[in-house]
Amino acid sequence: MLRLAPYLTAGLVAGPIAVGLLGVTLPAFGLLPGLGGDMATLAPWFRLLDQPGLGRSVAVALFAGLGSTLIAVLLVFLFLAAADGTRLLGWMRRLVAPLLAVPHAAAAVGVAFLIAPSGLLARLASPWATGWQRPPDLLIVHDGWGLAMIAGLVAKEVPFLLLMCLAVLPSLDPTRRLAIARSLGQPPFTAWLKAVAPGLYPLVRLPVFAVLAFACSTADVALILGPTNPPPLAVAVLRWFADPDLSMRLVASAGALLQLLVSLAAMAAWWAGERVVAGLGRGWLTGGAPGVAGRAVSWLGLAGLPAVAMSLTVAILGLAVSSLAGPWRFPDALPDGLTLAVWARSLPAIAGGLATTLLLAALAAVLATVAVLAVLEQAARRGRAADRAAGRALHGLLYLPLLLPQVPFVFGLVVGAETVGLAPGHGLVLVGHVVFVLPYVLLVLAEPYRRFDPRWIMLGATLGASPARTFWTVRLPILLGPCLAALAVGLAVSVGQYLPTLLLGAGRVETVTTAAVALASGGDRRVVGAWALAQAAVPAAGFALALLLPRLAWRRRRGLGAAR
Amino acid sequence: MHRLTRLIAAVTLLLLSTGPAGAAPPDPTDWDAVLRAARGQTVYWNAWAGEPRINEYVAWAAGQVASRHGVSVVHVKLSETADAVARVLAEKAAGKVAGGSVDLIWINGENFAAMKRSGLLFGPWAEALPNFALTDPANNPAVREDFTVPVEGYEAPWGKAQLVLMSDSAYVAEPPRNLSALLDWARANPGRFAYPRPPDFLGSTFLKQATLGLAVDTAPLYRPVDEAGFEAVTAPLWAWLDALHPLLWRGGRAFPPDGPALRRLVGDSELAIAPAFSATEVAAAVLAGELPAGVRTHGLDGGTIGNVNFLAIPFNATAKAGAMVLANFLLSPEAQARKHDPAVWGGETVLAVDRLAAPARALFDGLDLGPAGLHPAAQGAVLPEPHPSWTERLETAWAARYTAR
Numbered sequence: 001m002l003r004l005a006p007y008l009t010a011g012l013v014a015g016p017i018a019v020g021l022l023g024v025t026l027p028a029f030g031l032l033p034g035l036g037g038d039m040a041t042l043a044p045w046f047r048l049l050d051q052p053g054l055g056r057s058v059a060v061a062l063f064a065g066l067g068s069t070l071i072a073v074l075l076v077f078l079f080l081a082a083a084d085g086t087r088l089l090g091w092m093r094r095l096v097a098p099l100l101a102v103p104h105a106a107a108a109v110g111v112a113f114l115i116a117p118s119g120l121l122a123r124l125a126s127p128w129a130t131g132w133q134r135p136p137d138l139l140i141v142h143d144g145w146g147l148a149m150i151a152g153l154v155a156k157e158v159p160f161l162l163l164m165c166l167a168v169l170p171s172l173d174p175t176r177r178l179a180i181a182r183s184l185g186q187p188p189f190t191a192w193l194k195a196v197a198p199g200l201y202p203l204v205r206l207p208v209f210a211v212l213a214f215a216c217s218t219a220d221v222a223l224i225l226g227p228t229n230p231p232p233l234a235v236a237v238l239r240w241f242a243d244p245d246l247s248m249r250l251v252a253s254a255g256a257l258l259q260l261l262v263s264l265a266a267m268a269a270w271w272a273g274e275r276v277v278a279g280l281g282r283g284w285l286t287g288g289a290p291g292v293a294g295r296a297v298s299w300l301g302l303a304g305l306p307a308v309a310m311s312l313t314v315a316i317l318g319l320a321v322s323s324l325a326g327p328w329r330f331p332d333a334l335p336d337g338l339t340l341a342v343w344a345r346s347l348p349a350i351a352g353g354l355a356t357t358l359l360l361a362a363l364a365a366v367l368a369t370v371a372v373l374a375v376l377e378q379a380a381r382r383g384r385a386a387d388r389a390a391g392r393a394l395h396g397l398l399y400l401p402l403l404l405p406q407v408p409f410v411f412g413l414v415v416g417a418e419t420v421g422l423a424p425g426h427g428l429v430l431v432g433h434v435v436f437v438l439p440y441v442l443l444v445l446a447e448p449y450r451r452f453d454p455r456w457i458m459l460g461a462t463l464g465a466s467p468a469r470t471f472w473t474v475r476l477p478i479l480l481g482p483c484l485a486a487l488a489v490g491l492a493v494s495v496g497q498y499l500p501t502l503l504l505g506a507g508r509v510e511t512v513t514t515a516a517v518a519l520a521s522g523g524d525r526r527v528v529g530a531w532a533l534a535q536a537a538v539p540a541a542g543f544a545l546a547l548l549l550p551r552l553a554w555r556r557r558r559g560l561g562a563a564r
Numbered sequence: 565m566h567r568l569t570r571l572i573a574a575v576t577l578l579l580l581s582t583g584p585a586g587a588a589p590p591d592p593t594d595w596d597a598v599l600r601a602a603r604g605q606t607v608y609w610n611a612w613a614g615e616p617r618i619n620e621y622v623a624w625a626a627g628q629v630a631s632r633h634g635v636s637v638v639h640v641k642l643s644e645t646a647d648a649v650a651r652v653l654a655e656k657a658a659g660k661v662a663g664g665s666v667d668l669i670w671i672n673g674e675n676f677a678a679m680k681r682s683g684l685l686f687g688p689w690a691e692a693l694p695n696f697a698l699t700d701p702a703n704n705p706a707v708r709e710d711f712t713v714p715v716e717g718y719e720a721p722w723g724k725a726q727l728v729l730m731s732d733s734a735y736v737a738e739p740p741r742n743l744s745a746l747l748d749w750a751r752a753n754p755g756r757f758a759y760p761r762p763p764d765f766l767g768s769t770f771l772k773q774a775t776l777g778l779a780v781d782t783a784p785l786y787r788p789v790d791e792a793g794f795e796a797v798t799a800p801l802w803a804w805l806d807a808l809h810p811l812l813w814r815g816g817r818a819f820p821p822d823g824p825a826l827r828r829l830v831g832d833s834e835l836a837i838a839p840a841f842s843a844t845e846v847a848a849a850v851l852a853g854e855l856p857a858g859v860r861t862h863g864l865d866g867g868t869i870g871n872v873n874f875l876a877i878p879f880n881a882t883a884k885a886g887a888m889v890l891a892n893f894l895l896s897p898e899a900q901a902r903k904h905d906p907a908v909w910g911g912e913t914v915l916a917v918d919r920l921a922a923p924a925r926a927l928f929d930g931l932d933l934g935p936a937g938l939h940p941a942a943q944g945a946v947l948p949e950p951h952p953s954w955t956e957r958l959e960t961a962w963a964a965r966y967t968a969r
Contacts, residue, residue: 032657051963052963052964052967052969053963053967053968053969055969056967056968056969116832117834118829118832118833118834134735134833134834135832135833135834137754137755137756137813137814137815137834138814139814139815139817139818141818142814142818143818144817144818144968223821227818227968228761228818228819228820228821229761229817229818229819229966229967229968230967230968239763241646241650242644242646242647243646243763244646244649244673244674244675244677244678245674245678245956246649246653246678246682249650249653326853327853327856329831329832329833329856330832330833330834345616345620346616349616349619411650411654414650414651414654415654415657415658417658418654418655418657418658418659418660424665502642502647503647503650503651503654506608506640506651506665506666507608507610507640507641507642507647507648507651507665507666508608508638508640508665510641514641515613515641517643518612518613518614518641518642518643519613519614519616519619524615524616524824524827524828524854525828526854527616
């Protein structure tokens with residue numbers, strides 16, 4: 001059974017991917033039977049190139065994707081370097097975990113409300129400091145180069161990257177590395193950057209690429225914070241897909257393939273950047289001169305990440321307040337009275353989808369985690385080179401859904417499912433969720449699995465335990481923490497799925513998210529605040545459990561925490 | 565014994581052929597048969613769900629139709645009507661000609677034109693609805709034309725919208741009543757007016773309104789667009805927009821995405837004047853505290869564009885009879901008056917209220933439209949929508965002129 005696991009998992013992911021890709025590629029070349037398209041043509045590509053502002057859309061997507069990823073990586077690494085060994089690190093870990101559960105769209109709405117000219121910061125400072133009786137006409141949100149969008153993306157990426165770093169950091173034994181660097185005369189901040197960072201980066205490289213791909217192709221954050229005229233490419237593709245002129249779907253499909261190329265180009269640029277940094281950094285790393293990274297940079301590192309995390313927290317609190325607000329006119333710092341009216345109106349809709357949301361998310365997370373564990377365990381048991389190459393190919397395949405633009409991919413899936421006669425409904429939605437949840441679960445589990453000290457397993461084997469027994473009694477208990485983290489991340493990803501749920505369920509599978517996104521299109525900030533909190537509550541509960549359970553389970557096995 | 569077997573077989577066949585999943589579509593002109601066929605069906609009604617007030621109204625209507633006609637209704641909540649169109653298109657692409665997953669769509673304009681053109685709709689059925697006559701179609705041609713595309717019974721009217729301007733009386737003493745007055749006002753108050761970026765529905769409507777209001781001769785706008793005519797008709801529009809854009813919110817460098825965003829910006833006092841789709845919906849938003857109490861609505865001299873929104877049944881819908889029963893209920897004076905009430909939704913009725921029988925009319929006379937509501941007389945004339953080919957041509961030309969590169 002276990003031997004079949006890699007093939008089953010590969011099929012589970014490859015089937016939908018192939019169908020989805022086919023569903024984008026054929027229309028991009030004019031083939032869409034429903035519209036009478038039965039001749040391959042390049043016309044959609046020419047129409048795509050004719051779209052005004054296309055160049056700018058691509059440029060903004062690249063700029064925002066690369067810019068936000070670079071800023072987020074720098075913030076996390078500088079913070080870890082500066083905060084190593086301080087209490088601040090523990091505080092941030094606790095502050096940042098719940099932020100991970102906040103859906104991207106909700107975070108973006110919160111950030112928009114924080115920094116807009118009529119937003120929370122302006123209200124807090126007006127009119128006493130600014131003299132503003134009315135919001136100033138300043139282009140802050142929706143600015144032409146997507147700076148506000150970069151801010152929103154950074155705010156959501158930093159918690160993810162920080163947690164990914166903290167998860168693998170212990171396996172590097174940073175204390176000993178630091179001790180050596182310090183003994184060579186390096187000050188603490190520089191010592192961390194020279195001795196720990198070069199070891200840490202390769203371990204979080206995949207999550208960084210996942211972040212980059214997401215940032216280049218995200219539509220929801222871009223819709224709320226990004227430029228509007230023209231919008232980033234992903235939003236433009238979404239608009240073409242929603243165009244009442246059905247032939248624009250062909251252009252949209254071509255645009256979606258272009259989006260795929262843009263994401264790949266961004267990753268190529270990042271890869272080239274890595275080479276350059278590695279080349280330039282070698283001399284600095286091995287040269288003994290201490291203190292090149294100055295005190296100012298160290299302060300920046302110490303303050304930057306907490307500032308971002310605090311801003312996002314305040315933004316979410318702002319949303320929470322606005323969900324309870326009565327009339328709240330500019331420049332009042334606080335609403336004119338509190339009311340439960342919005343919650344009373346929204347709760348029935350939210351509660352209606354709650355059971356479905358939980359069931360789908362739990363099933364998708366468990367299925368994905370079991371599949372990933374089976375794949376990793378099978379790979380761990382056989383160590384031949386050929387198997388390892390196949391394993392790498394399999395991993396590449398499983399990560400592919402992170403790269404695919406969702407809209408056309410899901411549309412292709414719908415056409416494919418209908419063609420083979422699969423009825424839309426809960427089953428199909430579940431498959432869709434698993435495809436998008438799997439790569440994240442793999443991201444969380446792959447590194448702990450690879451770092452797992454094989455001597456534990458050998459120890460089990462020498463005591464006469466079967467591979468299955470060592471898995472259940474040795475490996476799984478030691479990896480309980482990462483497994484629960486994977487489940488929690490899977491839960492959060494599943495809860496966040498909007499388009500796959502809507503389209504694969506033919507709109508009949510109602511989750512908190514489908515209700516929430518539909519309501520958010522109405523634009524009432526109070527309603528958006530209510531659903532954002534409700535939507536974040538489910539994954540937040542998952543993360544809380546993931547943090548709590550290992551503590552309960554390890555109460556009598558405290559040494560396990562260190563065994564990893 | 566033998567005879568009994570044959571009887572059982574015959575009854576079984578009969579039961580199978582008249583079951584609710586019977587393949588033959590119901591005949592809309594035989595209303596009793598439609599009611600019979602509808603009983604026990606489940607209608608998946610795909611409707612935009614961005615407004616809690618509308619969703620509550622939909623839930624109310626679902627309850628009514630369930631208790632009166634035994635039809636259960638599920639509101640499939642959309643953020644874009646095009647998502648439902650995509651669903652039907654995907655089903656057609658996959659060759660699914662029956663048993664489709666969408667039974668009724670709230671729709672109009674280009675979405676309808678596209679679905680009708682691509683053969684994605686069932687019909688004709690709408691004019692056979694018993695309540696259709698209450699719209700007084702003979703004197704109310706708007707219910708038979710959707711953006712000048714003949715409806716031909718492929719969708720049933722449900723609601724109405726007529727473009728208005730909302731203005732915050734805290735900042736606007738004398739609301740501008742025509743386009744050149746609006747430009748003058750914007751000169752005096754830069755950054756306080758905005759319209760959504762076309763091809764958003766409201767943005768495009770504003771664009772068409774400006775075209776109609778500025779064109780020397782509006783007749784060409786009601787024929788399919790031709791290139792030479794386009795230049796001549798739209799020259800004053802571009803001159804006006806060129807002057808207006810630097811005076812827009814954010815200097816015209818960013819555009820609000822849609823009507824709800826405009827409403828939020830008026831609520832935050834970022835904007836003082838903005839277009840809106842219907843006076844009653846603005847009134848409802850004021851009542852709900854979403855907009856400041858001082859917000860008022862007004863029309864423009866010479867009238868503003870009005871249009872009707874509809875309900876359509878896809879060609880492969882499963883519960884066609886149930887969908888027709890629901891559409892007919894939604895056209896009843898009781899359902900329409902409730903929809904019109906700003907305290908419930910504030911969606912304008914499509915019925916010819918002055919021609920209703922007295923008890924039905926009383927349902928409307930009793931409604932309190934609030935200070936932001938508009939009496940039909942104050943709203944001004946209804947200008948019909950231009951030919952749909954203009955919409956797309958105007959949107960393309962706008963994007964070519966005003967998209968940053």
